[in-house]
Amino acid sequence: MALTGKIETDVEIKASAAQFHEMFTHKPHHISNISSNHIQGVDLHEGDWGTVGAIVYWNYFHDGKARVAKERIEAIDAEKNLVTFRVIEGDLMEHYKSFLFTIQATPKGEGCSVHWTLEYEKHHGDITDPHTLLQIAVEVSNDIDAHLTAQA
Template sequence: MTVHGKMEIDLEIRAPADKFHEVFSCRPHHISNMSTDKIHGVDLHDGDWGKAGSVISWSYTHDGETKVAKEVIEAIDDEKNSTTFRVIEGDLMKLYKNFVVIVQATPKEGGGSVIHWTLEYEKLSEEVTEPYSLLQFCVHVSKDIDLHLMEQAQAQA
């Protein structure tokens, strides 16, 4: 078993890639209104919303437990609709030495998008399990955001 790992998953959504990307890059604090049972709040600790180098804190429920994660936004690539977060404090740091989350939205021909999640991590020990349930958590949050964005688009139509 290795202590370094990388997990990836793709899912298709109906919302446009740029709209989905904007949520994570510029408005992560709105996710608690889109995925209320999973994300309870996102607070800005340092910097500005939508700016690389900013520090944000997430309060969320994962595997039936309320947890927190403080992250620095390492990179925002509006051309590739990609946002990279590095976890610097919180519950994940009890199990991992390093943990990076990358979310990228790619437009699909004919409409909608493909969301690509990447988790890169270094476990504190070989006994730590792979973060499969966290990857599924990301998928479920993505689906909640997609539903919200599509309902918002219909309301504006």
């Protein structure tokens, strides 16, 4: 079994790509109010919202347990509505040597397509691929979409 992996999914939403991108770059601390069944809190530990190098601390619920993740924003491309987070501390590091989340929102018709990429390296071959985490990303995307389109 491979120790490195990459899983991806697309979520079609009605909100604009720019609105969705802004939620993860400049307003992730609002996500806990929008998708509270998955995200309990998001705090800025270092830097400024929406800047590369900022350290963001996530409290989330996964596989029936409260979890935490400390992530550094690795890349932001406002033109491509792309943001990449690298997990640097937290529960995921128990199973993975490295973990990267990339979120890109591409305009499509009246809304956009949100592409999630999870790239990781496992500590050993007995660890399952993080498909349940990808499912949470889909559900959070849909919650954000419902929130953004309700405001319109």
